[in-house]
Amino acid sequence: MLEVNNLSISFIQYEKGLKQKTIQVISDLNIKISKGEILAIVGSSGSGKSLLAHAILGILPKNALMSGTILYDGRELTTKRQKKLRGNEIAFIPQSVNFLDPLMKVGSQVRSSVSAGEKKEKQRKIFDRYSLDSRTDSLFPFQLSGGMARRVLVASAVVGGAKLIVADEPTPGLHPEVVNETLGHLRELANQGCAILLITHDIGTALNVADSIAVFYSGITIEISPVSDFSGKGESLRHPYTKALWNALPQNDFNPIDGFQPSHIEQHSGCPFNSRCTFKSSECVSKLPLIRDVRFGKVRCYHAT
Amino acid sequence: MINTSFFKLILMKILRVLSLLMALCFISFFLVSHSPIDPVQAYVGADMTRVGAEQRDQIAKHWGLDKPPVERFLLWGKSILKGDMGTSMIYRSPVSEVIKQRFLASLALMGIAWILSGILGFIMGIIAAMMNGSWIDKIIKWYSLTLASTPTFWLGLLLLMVLSVKFGWFPIGMGVPAGVLAEEVTLANRINHIILPALTLSITGVANIALHTRQKLIDVLESDYILYARAKGESGFKLLLRHGLRNIALPAVTLQFASLSELFGGSVLAEQVFSYPGLGQATVQAGLRGDLPLLLGIVLFSALFVFSGNLIADIIYKLVDPRLKEGKSI
Ligand SMILES: Nc1ncnc2c1ncn2[C@@H]1O[C@H](COP(=O)(O)OP(=O)(O)OP(=O)(O)O)[C@@H](O)[C@H]1O
Ligand code: SF4
Numbered sequence: 001m002l003e004v005n006n007l008s009i010s011f012i013q014y015e016k017g018l019k020q021k022t023i024q025v026i027s028d029l030n031i032k033i034s035k036g037e038i039l040a041i042v043g044s045s046g047s048g049k050s051l052l053a054h055a056i057l058g059i060l061p062k063n064a065l066m067s068g069t070i071l072y073d074g075r076e077l078t079t080k081r082q083k084k085l086r087g088n089e090i091a092f093i094p095q096s097v098n099f100l101d102p103l104m105k106v107g108s109q110v111r112s113s114v115s116a117g118e119k120k121e122k123q124r125k126i127f128d129r130y131s132l133d134s135r136t137d138s139l140f141p142f143q144l145s146g147g148m149a150r151r152v153l154v155a156s157a158v159v160g161g162a163k164l165i166v167a168d169e170p171t172p173g174l175h176p177e178v179v180n181e182t183l184g185h186l187r188e189l190a191n192q193g194c195a196i197l198l199i200t201h202d203i204g205t206a207l208n209v210a211d212s213i214a215v216f217y218s219g220i221t222i223e224i225s226p227v228s229d230f231s232g233k234g235e236s237l238r239h240p241y242t243k244a245l246w247n248a249l250p251q252n253d254f255n256p257i258d259g260f261q262p263s264h265i266e267q268h269s270g271c272p273f274n275s276r277c278t279f280k281s282s283e284c285v286s287k288l289p290l291i292r293d294v295r296f297g298k299v300r301c302y303h304a305t
Numbered sequence: 306m307i308n309t310s311f312f313k314l315i316l317m318k319i320l321r322v323l324s325l326l327m328a329l330c331f332i333s334f335f336l337v338s339h340s341p342i343d344p345v346q347a348y349v350g351a352d353m354t355r356v357g358a359e360q361r362d363q364i365a366k367h368w369g370l371d372k373p374p375v376e377r378f379l380l381w382g383k384s385i386l387k388g389d390m391g392t393s394m395i396y397r398s399p400v401s402e403v404i405k406q407r408f409l410a411s412l413a414l415m416g417i418a419w420i421l422s423g424i425l426g427f428i429m430g431i432i433a434a435m436m437n438g439s440w441i442d443k444i445i446k447w448y449s450l451t452l453a454s455t456p457t458f459w460l461g462l463l464l465l466m467v468l469s470v471k472f473g474w475f476p477i478g479m480g481v482p483a484g485v486l487a488e489e490v491t492l493a494n495r496i497n498h499i500i501l502p503a504l505t506l507s508i509t510g511v512a513n514i515a516l517h518t519r520q521k522l523i524d525v526l527e528s529d530y531i532l533y534a535r536a537k538g539e540s541g542f543k544l545l546l547r548h549g550l551r552n553i554a555l556p557a558v559t560l561q562f563a564s565l566s567e568l569f570g571g572s573v574l575a576e577q578v579f580s581y582p583g584l585g586q587a588t589v590q591a592g593l594r595g596d597l598p599l600l601l602g603i604v605l606f607s608a609l610f611v612f613s614g615n616l617i618a619d620i621i622y623k624l625v626d627p628r629l630k631e632g633k634s635i
């Protein structure tokens with residue numbers, strides 16, 4: 001359904017004295033999602049998750065440079081196709097109600113995603129499906145409760161007949177009940193054949209619904225594993241960082257690792273995790289490891305097995 | 306829809322302005338009665354040498370200038386409460402009458418400038434924001450910043466010199482043609498006389514609203530909801546209309562109402578340059594010729610005028626912005 005190959009995104013920044021500097025925030029990134037699958041992207045703040053979502057939708061900021069290919073339905077997702085597909089086949093679920101126009105009633109905002117047919121009728125039907133009664137139509141975003149807002153945003157994605165849904169942090173700071181409800185909606189959509197890219201910094205959320213999990217670190221994918229590998233002491237996981245994430249969870253050892261991830265990778269400085277890695281060897285410092293297949297998953301580490 | 310808290314708010318504002326006006330009465334009376342201009346001398350004018358001391362005393366007595374300040378203040382306060390605000394020394398009619406007449410003339414001038422600068426400034430701001438960083442944006446920004454620091458009277462003189470004196474396109478000032486009977490003045494005459502001062506006011510008036518609209522729209526275009534709207538497939542002019550204008554129109558309208566003080570200040574200068582017989586010109590006259598009642602009346606009136614603008618701005622916000630329109634939630 002969707003395939004992202006060798007995606008790199010960089011920004012040009014002007015330093016003092018008009019010197020230009022390019023900062024690569026996503027490097028050589030690969031992911032793949034098929035119909036009916038939920039792929040969760042997990043990574044801490046600043047690892048480039050949102051930029052990946054924006055790249056797929058074609059809404060990167062103007063000063064961003066992108067390379068690599070994105071395939072949708074087997075064909076390249078060009079700017080032209082992105083313009084045609086976003087809002088209907090490819091839908092975006094944003095992080096919060098702040099992504100809705102504050103001065104526009106939610107009913108008519110959701111209707112804007114309906115391209116053809118009886119707009120009002122379609123919007124009503126979707127709202128009914130997510131138990132949003134007719135009074136909701138004429139509410140302004142600030143009048144929605146947290147749960148209603150989630151349902152409006154999901155409804156807005158579904159109303160155009162989405163086949164691929166990109167959800168960027170759809171459940172931040174919400175009541176656990178609302179989180180579960182929203183994730184339930186996503187699972188349901190996947191079961192109906194949608195491909196879903198679920199972006200989150202919370203591995204717990206990801207484990208709840210996803211089929212597989214891609215772990216981001218400083219703008220690269222370091223591991224892609226089926227959810228079933230996240231079990232026990234993380235013996236089936238491949239990358240040291242993924243294991244560390246898993247073991248830092250409260251229900252496991254609650255044992256966080258020290259240090260921070262670099263905000264972007266420096267060229268020729270090896271594995272971005274090396275400053276925090278206990279398995280580090282000389283090659284880890286000199287060259288970025290390539291991503292390779294290991295036991296039904298992928299990993300970017302010299303010493304993974 | 307409108308609930309009690311809304312009225313409470315308006316009431317509070319009105320009470321506040323009343324106390325403000327009261328304080329203004331004291332302060333302006335104090336300042337004016339301590340001004341170095343001798344009202345009798347200003348009243349008599351150049352004929353001073355031919356007026357004897359006795360006549361002066363009579364004049365002073367006639368206008369109550371011989372009484373102690375406290376008594377004069379009380380007399381004046383009484384006339385305010387009566388509604389005529391005292392008698393203007395230079396126009397020899399009730400101050401309220403003079404203000405009414407003069408204000409109507411100014412209202413036409415300020416109204417035209419207000420609407421013109423509002424619409425033009427708004428459009429300029431939108432264009433600049435849409436083309437953020439381009440040369441058009443730079444020109445609009447430069448123009449607005451330069452104008453914001455251009456004195457109105459200087460611009461008025463420039464226009465007068467070029468358009469009236471050099472090209473002769475417009476009359477050189479006044480509100481109506483000289484030497485024509487009041488009944489014979491046509492609407493065309495009036496329009497002809499109002500264009501230049503209105504233009505002067507508009508040219509400087511666009512700066513504020515243009516810069517404000519530009520910044521507001523740039524913020525809106527960078528907002529999350531525009532990003533989301535684009536992710537939903539909206540684009541181009543439709544996107545601007547649906548989400549851009551909706552979010553910048555209200556602040557622009559309120560800014561326009563809240564900027565009546567600048568408009569009033571500008572019109573005082575413009576009317577002086579163009580000898581346009583409005584309230585601004587009367588203000589200058591009253592000041593120069595020591596017409597105490599008129600000057601005080603105008604001070605109070607203009608304070609009320611500016612306050613009304615601010616109040617209207619507040620009310621519009623409360624009534625139109627759904628986020629502030631309390632009691633309208635389900
Ligand atoms: N317009 C921009 N110009 C320069 N750098 C940018 C720009 N937008 C994002 N970045 C950088 O790209 C990196 C990745 O940003 P991104 O928003 O994708 O992170 P994220 O993984 O979504 O983080 P979060 O969990 O906080 O949402 C960050 O380090 C950020 O500083
Ligand atoms: S490549 Fe080396 S430094 Fe990086 S995670 Fe693997 S072992 Fe650690």
Ligand SMILES: [Mg+2]
Nearest residue numbers: 049050051168
């Ligand atoms: Mg993000």
